[in-house]
Amino acid sequence: MKVVIIGGVAAGPKTASRLNRVCPDSEITIIEKGELLSYAGCGLPYYISGKVDCEEELRSTPVGTVRDSVFFQKVKNVKVLNRTEATSIDRESKTVTVIDAEGKAAVLPYDKLVLATGANNVKPPIPGSDLKNILGLKSIEDADAIKAKLAQHKALDAVIVGGGLIGVEVAEAFAEMGCRVTIVEFLPQILSIMDPDMIGFVENHFESHGVKIRTNTKVMAFEGDGEVRKVITDKGEIPADLVIMAVGVRPEVTLAKQAGIVLGKTGAIKVDPQMRTSDEDILAVGDCAEKINLITGEPAYVPLGSTANKEGRVAANTICGMDDSFPGILGSAVCKIFEFTAARTGLSEKAAREAGYDVVIAHGPSTDKPHFMPDAKLLYLKLIADRKTGKLLGAQATGPGEADKRIDVAATAITMGMTAEQLSNLDLCYAPPYAPAVDNILTAANILRNKIDGLMVGVTAHEVKAMGTPGVDFTFLDTRSPEEVSAVAIPGAVNIPLGAIRNRVSELDKSKPIVTFCKISLRGYEAALILWKAGFTDVRVLDGGVVMWPFEKIVK
Numbered sequence: 001m002k003v004v005i006i007g008g009v010a011a012g013p014k015t016a017s018r019l020n021r022v023c024p025d026s027e028i029t030i031i032e033k034g035e036l037l038s039y040a041g042c043g044l045p046y047y048i049s050g051k052v053d054c055e056e057e058l059r060s061t062p063v064g065t066v067r068d069s070v071f072f073q074k075v076k077n078v079k080v081l082n083r084t085e086a087t088s089i090d091r092e093s094k095t096v097t098v099i100d101a102e103g104k105a106a107v108l109p110y111d112k113l114v115l116a117t118g119a120n121n122v123k124p125p126i127p128g129s130d131l132k133n134i135l136g137l138k139s140i141e142d143a144d145a146i147k148a149k150l151a152q153h154k155a156l157d158a159v160i161v162g163g164g165l166i167g168v169e170v171a172e173a174f175a176e177m178g179c180r181v182t183i184v185e186f187l188p189q190i191l192s193i194m195d196p197d198m199i200g201f202v203e204n205h206f207e208s209h210g211v212k213i214r215t216n217t218k219v220m221a222f223e224g225d226g227e228v229r230k231v232i233t234d235k236g237e238i239p240a241d242l243v244i245m246a247v248g249v250r251p252e253v254t255l256a257k258q259a260g261i262v263l264g265k266t267g268a269i270k271v272d273p274q275m276r277t278s279d280e281d282i283l284a285v286g287d288c289a290e291k292i293n294l295i296t297g298e299p300a301y302v303p304l305g306s307t308a309n310k311e312g313r314v315a316a317n318t319i320c321g322m323d324d325s326f327p328g329i330l331g332s333a334v335c336k337i338f339e340f341t342a343a344r345t346g347l348s349e350k351a352a353r354e355a356g357y358d359v360v361i362a363h364g365p366s367t368d369k370p371h372f373m374p375d376a377k378l379l380y381l382k383l384i385a386d387r388k389t390g391k392l393l394g395a396q397a398t399g400p401g402e403a404d405k406r407i408d409v410a411a412t413a414i415t416m417g418m419t420a421e422q423l424s425n426l427d428l429c430y431a432p433p434y435a436p437a438v439d440n441i442l443t444a445a446n447i448l449r450n451k452i453d454g455l456m457v458g459v460t461a462h463e464v465k466a467m468g469t470p471g472v473d474f475t476f477l478d479t480r481s482p483e484e485v486s487a488v489a490i491p492g493a494v495n496i497p498l499g500a501i502r503n504r505v506s507e508l509d510k511s512k513p514i515v516t517f518c519k520i521s522l523r524g525y526e527a528a529l530i531l532w533k534a535g536f537t538d539v540r541v542l543d544g545g546v547v548m549w550p551f552e553k554i555v556k
Helices: 011-022 041-049 069-074 140-152 165-176 196-208 254-258 305-319 349-354 404-415 420-424 440-452 461-466 482-487 498-507 522-533
Strands: 002-006 027-032 078-082 084-090 095-100 105-109 112-115 119-121 157-161 180-184 212-214 219-224 228-233 236-239 242-245 249-251 282-284 333-337 340-346 359-363 378-386 392-399 475-478 514-517 539-542
Touching: 002 011, 011 027, 011 078, 011 305, 027 084, 041 140, 041 165, 069 078, 084 254, 112 305, 140 242, 157 165, 157 236, 165 180, 165 196, 165 333, 196 212, 196 333, 196 340, 196 378, 196 392, 196 461, 228 242, 282 305, 340 404, 349 359, 349 378, 349 392, 359 440, 378 404, 378 440, 392 404, 392 440, 404 420, 404 440, 420 440, 498 522, 514 522, 522 539
Parallel strands: 002 027, 002 112, 027 078, 112 282, 157 180, 157 242, 180 212, 475 514, 514 539
Antiparallel strands: 084 095, 095 105, 119 249, 219 228, 228 236, 333 340, 340 392, 359 378, 378 392
């Protein structure tokens, strides 16, 4: 069986490697337009910063063997045609026409064809885009060009256009190397894959490290004298010695489209769970292929190396006649931002509402280990669930605490269709060096349960702002100790410590809504229960308490 694979970065080599294991008699050929094969593209920001010493580490196996054409030929029994471009597919004759670096054409027959053509960086038509030192980051060659520019200047002005995953990772790398960094984002926030109530902490953390965030800002032009010198936006000019365009990617589907392969709603190649396209002898994997959202069942486009590798395995199994399928994705993602981690899975709050769910959310800020452990770190956690069924729909986490393992637990729970109750009873590991006795995600699940069961009415910080003026339109009740309030307070709040509420309940106006809170709103919840028992009918609890209050605070 002749198998031709177009694309040699992630999904293509994974498909070839799996094919060699389960169908060793196959004749496998990889066609790769570039020079290098099978490299970890997600590691490029860390190669730029120097955390990864050399580019060969990005192309090596765990034992240090470089995955080059010789490796694939001798170890994997795969023929590699790198520096070779596939120019057309003839589905009737089942052939692929290719042209090598010297301009020589050839026609390759196939029994099965795998499209692993990846994605291309979006390049908006901005005046001045042809100036030098306006670069993208897709390949090792791109990273080498960026490193060469950085080597010329110890402290240059770097502008990142786009605040997605690649944009923020590159921004961190540049800042750690001493650059003056600005992120310009057209949307109201960076990392739009997360909700606004979670991303504010990340933006503030960036600013604390000297990275300027310019959201709701449109790039109008680039100006310079052959090389870029400044970025012109609708809100002013930004000096720039180097610009990185990171405004997103689009699936590379030119060959598929020319061959009459059906594309999906997202513009990527439509595939079935076995990774087959509309032509049963042609499969598509990786960033060129459309995904299915596991929760909504709707088409999605989320290009990630982790997904590409899983799809490559499924495609190989399909070709070899094995029963396998790729069920879909949750859009799980994580990135490092200095001392912070930002991670998410499933639906955002906005996406869940747009999908028609009766959404209930829980904010659970707390330390990732018991408070008495010296290395305990704060973690901001948010869970999103369906009030009707109790099923978990999404999760987001950020902060210096360990976010990734909580989001991995959430991804597992969502995949298995677990409810908040089931999640809250998971038998997770506990020991003080690793987690609290009741883990952060279990506590957040219990908050969801309280809300679903009608034991708690939560209100977000933004909803509190919309309620009007504290003391006039509602009572904002701070249940912390006077010592805590003297250190940091929210303007307009009335302080009655939790232990004094029963004796001072007559000081509160039953005709007005009351919003209770404390540091993380555990005491706020207990205060709400006391007030309900005392006959108050409109009592709400501020989700996340002072810790997740993003607005003005009085700090002494």
